[in-house]
Amino acid sequence: MALLTRPRPSTKATSAAPAGVRRGRAAVLTAGMAAGLVVIAVVSGVLGAYEIPLSDLFASVLHRAGLGGHELDRVAESVLWDIRFPRVVLAVLVGASLGCAGALMQGVFGNPLADPGVIGVSSGAAVGAVGAISLGLTFLGNWTIAFCGFVTGLLTVAAVYVLSRGGGRVEVVTLILTGIAVNAFAGAAIGLLMYTADNGALTGITFWQLGSLSQATWPKVLAVLPCALAGLLVAPRYARRLDLLALGERPARHLGVNVERLRIVLILVVALLTAAAVAVAGVIGFVGLVVPHLLRMAAGPGHRFLIPGSALGGALVLVAADLVARTAAAPAELPLGVLTALLGSPFFFWLLRATRRKQGGWA
Amino acid sequence: MRWRSARTAPTRPVTGTDFLAATDISVSLGGRRVLREVSLTVRTGEVLALVGPNGAGKSTLLAALAADLPSTGDITLAGRPIGDWTVAELARHRSVLPQHPTLSFPFPVADVVAMGRAPWATTEAADEDEAVVTEAMELCEVTAFAERPFGSLSGGERARVALARVLAQRTPLVMLDEPTAALDLRHQELVMRVCRARAGSGDAVVVVLHDLGLAAAYCDRVAVMHDGRVAACGSPREVFAAELLSEVYRQPVDVFSHPGRDELLVVPRRSRNLSPQPIWTSP
Incomplete structure (x- = not known):
């Protein structure tokens, strides 16, 4: 009788939350991430080698908006508006692009482990950027590196796509394997460019490869803005599909x-978003991989939340990571890409194990 | 009658007309001719079963009829060549249950069934999305686990969820690839009753089956596939002859009437002589 009367494990515990609860959770997450982004952006303005008190920051922002406040001294004003704010805005754009690109990529491949790096956009864009640095190209001024990265990134995606097509359609496995081959080729090309580069260019390339936002300027922001905005605005239209x-x-x-x-369409959007981000900030891994993954675990896999949510989450993560990168070991600065990979990889590994256990596999 | 009254499909043909017609279609896969000059019609208000041994071309025929595979020959849907239809138009006229339903992300069951309403998203029919989804889930007995993720279900439960999604699509042509394969006795009967109900309300239903007893009991017509061709096509009583089935399946088979009901039973002949006296025997 004991067997019959023993309470059965509740099925509720293993089941997903009802639709209403999930929608509510999505709304709470969105509000939370937006609030977090604002707070961290403000903190990023305050903290650094040149301390700017919170009240001064608000005063300066209000002054520029024409709502009162007052101007700061020249150094503080310059630090805030020429160094810190463009850096925060660039982090928001790059993070949103990477997060959104990751969510799209995973959706297109139907695989939660897919990543913009998988099909070779990142390394393709890297070839162009490294080429521009190593050959000392300046035909577009500040935009040269971004432009070259974007062009080679797109070319790479186009090549991967054409090479992996067969019988009028693309098989996911072929696409991913082709991506691996292209990644190897791009790696060789970067190696070759670095081998021929002079010492000055080599330092630039190395720094860029580690991933960093320290060179952020308003022109760089303007260089990413059109690509990032176009991609971010187009992506949600494809959520239901x-x-x-x-x-x-x-x-x-x-x-x-x-x-x-x-x-x-979506591969083009991914190329646009990733190439833009990589071209200005170097290779910053893990954001596009883990942010959508985390949000899917928290609010379900529906893309109507996942796509804009991943953009917002990516922006939050990257602004926070950049704050840590430039303050943790001050006055030295940690490379952002190294930091995200260092923190992200073990976390992602744990995430994989946990999710796999819970789902009983990936199928 | 519930089905008909709740429907707003754009073209609803008269019962008993040819809705899908294939003439001399052939399909080659990997250099092998999998279908050879098959001709077949699917009529409204009728359940058509495709039966035959493994590798006979049943699923390939279904995929070709669903415009999933390039084929030679002519296929017309509602009198129009299938190549002239857009993907979106097709989605409002025919629904397809895949043999092995899969899902890449852990969507809950209710969301999966609601995906069946996608083709109607911009039409008037979208108003009844919720009612249609609820009804389809009740018909397939999946309401109890509506909020569980698809990946946590058993094979039979997944099959019923996939069927509910197909039913929620509310198309005048329903194509099911082995809908009963993973199901227990009760749910096999349930699925076939659903097929009958859809046919009763004027839809055309094509279903790939392995269970000849189910085909005999629930289908108006049966096409027996053999080696990429239709070996025979007609009512179960016309087609299910012991001789033909024994040859096609390479397994001696007895066909006899149910002692109490007007029903055909198809039973493989087993080595121990336990079967009752058959009506027809193979030579």
Whole structure:
């Protein structure tokens, strides 16, 4: 009888939250991340080698907005508006681009472990940027490196896409394997460019490869802005179709999704977002991989929240990481890409194990 | 009658007309001819079963009819060549249950079923999304685990969720690839009753089956596939002859009437002589 009367483990405990609760959770997460982003952005303005009190920061912002306040002394004003704020804005743009690109990539490949780096956009963009540094190209002034990175990034995606096409469609496995081959080729190209570069360029390349926002200026912000905005505005339109793609290619097509066209558009958007981010900030890993993953665990896999949520989350993570990168070992500065990878990899590893255990596999 | 009254599909053909017609279609996969000059019609208000041994081409035929595979020959849907349809139009006219339903991300069951409403998102029919989804989930008996993630379900539960999604799509042509394969006895019968109900309300239903007893009991017509061709097509009583089935399946089979009901039973002949006296025997 003991067997019969023993309470059965509740099925509720293993089940997902009802739809209403999940929507509520998405709203709370959005509000929380937005608030966190504002707070950390303000803290980023205050902290640093040149301390600017909170009251001064607000006064200066109000003054520039024409709402009262007062101007600071020249040094403080310059530190705030020429160094710190462009850096925060650039971190927001780069983080949002990487987070959004990660969410799109995972949706397109139907694999929670996919990453913009997988299909070779990152390394493709890196080839262009390294080439521009190493050859000393300046035909577009400040925009040269970003532009070259973007062009080679797009070329790489186009090449990967064409090479992995067969019979009128793209198989995910072929695409990913082609991405690996292209990554190897891009690595060799970067190696070659570095081998031929002079010492000054070499330092620049190395620094850039580690990933950093320390060279942030308003022109750089302007260089990323069009690409990032275009990508971020287009991406949410495809949320529902990405949900359907989770059923598989054929079932998605049976539900009216033009799968092939969806893929092409989203891969272009991913290229746009990633290449823009990589071109100005170097290779910053883990943001595009873990942010969507975390949000999916917290608020479910629906892309209508996941895509804008990952953009917001990516911005939050990168602004916070950049604050740590430039204050943790002051006056020295840690490379941002190294920091995110250092913190992110073990965390991601743990995340993988936990999710896999909970889901009982990835299928 | 519930099905019909709740529906707002754009073109709803008269019961008993040819809705999908394939003429001399052939399909080659990996250099092998998997379908050879198959001709078949799917009529409204009718359940058509595709049966046959493994590798006979049942699923390939279904995929070709669903416009998933390039094929030679002519396929028309509602009188229009299938190549002229857009993906979105097709989605409002035919739904397809895949043989192995999968899902890449842990969407809850209710969300998966609601995905079936996607083709109607911009139409008037979207108003009844919630009612249709609820009804489909009740029909397939998946309401109890509506909030659980798809990945945590058993094979049979997943199959029913996928079926509920297909039913929620509310199309005049329903194509099901082995909908009963993973199901227990009760749910096999349930799925076939759902097929009958859809046919009863004027829809055309094509279903790939392995269980010949189910095909005999629930289907208006049966196409027996053999080696990439339709070996026979007609009502179960016309087609299910012991001789034909024994040859196609390479397994001696007895076909006889149920002693109490007007029903055909198809039973493989086993080595121990336990079967009752058959009506037809293979030579």
